Amino acid sequence: AHHHLAIATLFIIAGHMYRTNWGIGHSMKEILEAHKDPLIIGGEGHKGLYEVLTTSWHAQLAINLAMLGSLTIIVAQHMYAMPAYPYIAIDYATQISLFTHHMWIGAFCICGAAAHGAIFMVRDYDPAVNANNVLDRVIRHRDAIISHLNWVCIFLGFHSFGLYIHNDTMRALGRPQDMFSDTAIQLRPIFAQWVQDLHTNFISSSAPWVTSSVSPVFGGDTIAVGGKVAMAHMNLGTADFMVHHIHAFTIHVTVLILLKGVLYARNSRLIPDKSELGFRFPCDGPGRGGTCQVSGWDHVFLGLFWMYNCISVVIFHFSWKMQSDIFGTVDPDGTVTNMTLGNFAQSAITINGWLRDFLWAQASNVIQSYGSALSAYGLLFLGAHFIWAFSLMFLFSGRGYWQELIESIVWAHNKLKVAPAIQPRALSIIQGRAVGLAHYLLGGIVTTWAFFLARFAALG
16 A cells, blocks of 8 residues: 555656646656767757657657567566466466467567558658757668677577587487586576575565565475465576577567668668658569568568567477476475476477477377367367468468569560560569468467467366
8 A cells, every 4th residue: 555655656746747737847858859868879869859759650659569568578577477366376377378478469569669660760750850869870870780780690699509509419429418508517597596596595685674585486485376386486507598598599680670670761772762662662673683571561571580489489488497397286295296397407408308398298288189178279289280381382482583583574575665564463572471471470379379278278
């Protein structure tokens, strides 16, 4: 109750930050224009951004979707670590569903932010209004930003995935002592462990009036409800360190593609008049040397695949880690038996381990669901695989290649003034990619949904 009273008091004071019917406080325009960075970015600061946000719905959407998406992902992380109700924590199917749902929603919102950011750049951006402000200066630095992000992605990709390839190779050669693991060459997440310690062992000095940690995930006793583990300490080791660097890699590549789409939405060296062509345009013909997948829309299209890649690894990681180390039963004598008996630490350090001990071993429930009460999940699993595979027909069709070829022939005919009056019509490249993308994402998400729920409904 006091918490709400204190928040209300703060809100009353904070409410005067912005001008209302009573002429006290500041206007958003004044705040933005006064906000200048003297050290790094310089220039006119945030001058002009008020005009941007009050005249462009796409600019508003870009910022709000990015914030909402980020918050939704934070919500996903907090809902399992700090469950609001005691019984929701032992309903494992609900826990996995809530986490997965909020991760997907958040990721789609962030991709939507990039899409609307690119549309704003093409349709609503006014160079005169944004002269030498932060937005203008970021665009002028875009080559440096994207090239740095590029090498960061390459570095992360080789070093994160490379650790797994190394471990697969060493395990195949029978050399466990040369693997990166908790029992050989350790890669412990020391900073994450320090944060866990801070929230448990040092809580008396950091928050003297608090009696216990905000979540048992940081450390402490296992909380049991109805003979099942509601929450327990999450031990972090080499497997966690490795998979989190895969997360870093996939997040950075997604950001690279989406940010490149926004920063180069209006023009690039190859296509200086991109803003005239619009947010989406197909391969731009032989006159440009054959430019494909360079429009703002194409960057969102490509970014969405990496987003799917990224979130799939996140939800697989969550599902397996929780089954291995948290979810399970508690005997009357206090003995905890986890669903997969703690196999994450030793199996999740190789690609083969993920394929064998996670995907294949845990798919047994959905594959064996036919003829049982869970058969709907088995049918969804099959059907969604078909929808996903159907998308490949659109995505691998060489549609771009053929349109490029036909465009070249039409261009040559136009040059010679022998252009035919009729034109062949099918799905455009953009339409084909959109149909492929929609089925790819829908099929993939429903496949994972059926895989998770069949397992947790059978074992939960």
